[in-house]
Amino acid sequence: xxxxxxxxxxxxxxxxxxxxxxxxxxxxxxxxxxxxxxxxxxxxxxxxxxxxxxxxxxxxxxxxxxxxxxxxxxxxxxxxxxxxxxxxxxxxxxxxxxxxxxxxxxxxxxxxxxxxxxxxxxxxxxxxxxxxxxxxxxxxxxxxxxxxxxxxxxxxxxxxxxxxxxxxxxxxxxxxxxxxxxxxx
Amino acid sequence: xxxxxxxxxxxxxxxxxxxxxxxxxxxxxxxxxxxxxxxxxxxxxxxxxxxxxxxxxxxxxxxxxxxxxxxxxxxxxxxxxxxxxxxxxxxxxxxxxxxxxxxxxxxxxxxxxxxxxxxxxxxxxxxxxxxxxxxxxxxxxxxxxxxxxxxxxxxxxxxxxxxxxxxxxxxxxxxxxxxxxxxxxxxxxxxxxxxxxxxxxxxxxxxxxxxxxxxxxxxxxxxxxxxxxxxxxxxxxxxxxxxxxxxxxxxxxxxxxxxxxxxxxxxxxxxxxxxxxxxxxxxxxxxxxxxxxxxxxxxxxxxxxxxxxxxxxxxxxxxxxxxxxxxxxxxxxxxxxxxxxxxxxxxxxxxxxxxxxxxxxxxxxxxxxxxxxxxxxxxxxxxxxxxxxxxxxxxxxxxxxxxxxxxxxxxxxxxxxxxxxxxxxxxxxxxxxxxxx
Numbered sequence: 303x304x305x306x307x308x309x310x311x312x313x314x315x316x317x318x319x320x321x322x323x324x325x326x327x328x329x330x331x332x333x334x335x336x337x338x339x340x341x342x343x344x345x346x347x348x349x350x351x352x353x354x355x356x357x358x359x360x361x362x363x364x365x366x367x368x369x370x371x372x373x374x375x376x377x378x379x380x381x382x383x384x385x386x387x388x389x390x391x392x393x394x395x396x397x398x399x400x401x402x403x404x405x406x407x408x409x410x411x412x413x414x415x416x417x418x419x420x421x422x423x424x425x426x427x428x429x430x431x432x433x434x435x436x437x438x439x440x441x442x443x444x445x446x447x448x449x450x451x452x453x454x455x456x457x458x459x460x461x462x463x464x465x466x467x468x469x470x471x472x473x474x475x476x477x478x479x480x481x482x483x484x485x486x487x
Numbered sequence: 488x489x490x491x492x493x494x495x496x497x498x499x500x501x502x503x504x505x506x507x508x509x510x511x512x513x514x515x516x517x518x519x520x521x522x523x524x525x526x527x528x529x530x531x532x533x534x535x536x537x538x539x540x541x542x543x544x545x546x547x548x549x550x551x552x553x554x555x556x557x558x559x560x561x562x563x564x565x566x567x568x569x570x571x572x573x574x575x576x577x578x579x580x581x582x583x584x585x586x587x588x589x590x591x592x593x594x595x596x597x598x599x600x601x602x603x604x605x606x607x608x609x610x611x612x613x614x615x616x617x618x619x620x621x622x623x624x625x626x627x628x629x630x631x632x633x634x635x636x637x638x639x640x641x642x643x644x645x646x647x648x649x650x651x652x653x654x655x656x657x658x659x660x661x662x663x664x665x666x667x668x669x670x671x672x673x674x675x676x677x678x679x680x681x682x683x684x685x686x687x688x689x690x691x692x693x694x695x696x697x698x699x700x701x702x703x704x705x706x707x708x709x710x711x712x713x714x715x716x717x718x719x720x721x722x723x724x725x726x727x728x729x730x731x732x733x734x735x736x737x738x739x740x741x742x743x744x745x746x747x748x749x750x751x752x753x754x755x756x757x758x759x760x761x762x763x764x765x766x767x768x769x770x771x772x773x774x775x776x777x778x779x780x781x782x783x784x785x786x787x788x789x790x791x792x793x794x795x796x797x798x799x800x801x802x803x804x805x806x807x808x809x810x811x812x813x814x815x816x817x818x819x820x821x822x823x824x825x826x827x828x829x830x831x832x833x834x835x836x837x838x839x840x841x842x843x844x845x846x847x848x849x850x851x852x853x854x855x856x857x858x859x860x861x862x863x864x865x866x867x868x869x870x871x872x873x874x875x876x877x878x879x880x881x882x883x884x885x886x887x888x889x890x891x892x893x894x895x896x897x898x899x900x901x902x903x904x905x906x907x908x909x910x911x912x913x914x915x916x917x918x919x920x921x922x923x924x
Contacts, residue, residue, distance in 0.1 A: 348656045350570070350696055356678030357661055361620075382678075395680040395840075398620045398662035410621075414582045415783065415830045416741045416816050453664065453834050454582040454783075455621050458741035458814070459748045460491075468623045 545733035550704030581782035583814030595632035601708030728755025732799030781811020784891030835892035
């Protein structure tokens with residue numbers, strides 16, 4: 303499908319629809335108002351198509367809301383003259399857009415082979431134990447932590463790198479995990 | 488230099504000279520280190536002159552494929568009436584590779600300068616730097632550097648007072664290894680799922696937004712200002728092996744080795760000297776067992792092969808592997824090859840975009856078999872199945888992700904077959920008890 307045709311194929315309805323999978327957002331407040339709208343407008347000037355602003359727009363959504371809900375997908379689609387189905391297809395392709403709410407601290411432990419041979423699995427297990435998450439992708443009971451395995455963070459010389467929200471912690475060993483978690487409180 | 492370790496006297500720091508030097512991150516700091524002179528000169532030259540210098544320098548792509556940069560640039564036809572684009576591939580996601588991260592963290596203006604020169608040379612007014620979403624610090628540093636470069640009049644509609652327009656934008660990815668493939672990157676930049684495109688048409692004909700596009704790796708573009716400043720002959724003369732491989736190259740070293748980090752050496756440097764001297768050799772009490780020298784997508788080398796290698800495009804091929812991205816993954820005698828390879832195939836299964844059947848099914852199938860063998864439930868027939876699957880996954884898909892998954896499997900079975908057989912006949916991993924003991 304050509305870029306320019308997307309907007310006209312199936313124009314999104316004016317009202318963002320409900321979010322049955324993750325709780326109905328009856329009182330959805332749009333993201334793209336005020337400063338966020340101005341930010342998106344500036345981003346749009348960088349590209350010859352509106353569609354190219356989709357990844358940046360979704361990053362704004364995630365920054366403001368912590369995750370990308372069905373309502374936000376519909377709103378983003380409308381802002382860029384795309385269809386919600388198209389936007390959802392893009393959201394689900396990329397691993398970094400959260401399709402569910404996650405813990406206050408989103409902890410990604412790199413366990414790909416270069417880190418794996420330096421003991422990354424032990425680091426992963428230590429995070430699961432000390433956060434109380436128990437299992438990968440599960441948010442701790444207090445809503446504080448979600449731990450996942452991530453594929454190569456591109457910091458292999460500093461094994462094991464762990465990404466906590468927007469920050470990298472490098473050269474993590476299982477013994478350092480309690481101290482790192484203490485620093486988050 | 489061997490960031491984060493002190494530089495080795497055997498290194499030749501060109502790109503990495505200012506790693507760890509926070510002042511080099513600022514416009515003024517970069518200028519006092521000779522920065523932006525090359526761009527100023529370039530904007531007063533004819534684009535074709537710049538392309539010729541880069542051609543003569545012998546610079547080849549540092550992202551993996553090793554295509555001659557000047558020739559790639561010469562595919563862009565001036566005066567065709569279409570907008571041209573430059574893409575900088577900063578999606579560095581190849582397991583074992585973390586060199587572009589350091590270039591962006593420490594010398595963001597080197598990359599901006601290289602992008603601006605490249606864009607002007609190919610007749611483009613706009614360059615996009617596509618940085619993987621996980622690189623939060625490089626993204627922050629590059630964002631600031633781009634803003635500062637605009638504020639200083641280096642970028643924009645009158646770049647460095649030349650009357651020529653050069654825009655550079657940073658674009659943040661969102662987590663997908665496949666977006667390091669050039670056409671997947673372009674789809675992703677256009678706001679689409681990152682599926683690689685069928686070629687032809689090649690990017691120089693129809694690339695980003697359907698327009699003529701050149702795409703280069705971070706390290707390639709960062710080398711360009713040095714070439715313009717010091718001349719093609721200087722760059723071409725840096726070779727310890729053969730004239731097809733010239734210049735310096737950053738190698739990211741990780742895994743079971745004393746001093747992991749980034750090291751910059753002249754192409755053709757002896758790999759044995761590199762591993763045992765520059766990088767400090769094995770960890771105490773350990774012996775090296777194998778090396779994956781060019782990121783996880785290249786064939787595994789035995790130590791005999793690695794120790795006989797000259798580090799250049801031809802040298803790694805002559806010793807059973809490839810230079811690739813320069814991400815050197817070192818494995819010592821405490822590692823189980825089956826476990827390492829199984830984890831790599833799981834990586835590729837996770838990252839397959841699933842367009843092509845051979846890749847979508849093959850990466851997952853290979854992973855199931857590898858994990859079965861690792862768990863001690865494999866059969867000898869599994870080895871034949873793995874080789875047959877790998878054959879069907881190589882050279883048959885839109886991009887090379889599928890081939891990359893097959894590479895460690897095939898080279899692993901060829902070079903470390905005894906370890907596979909030990910898992911199958913012993914019905915468990917022989918290393919597991921050895922390490923525990």
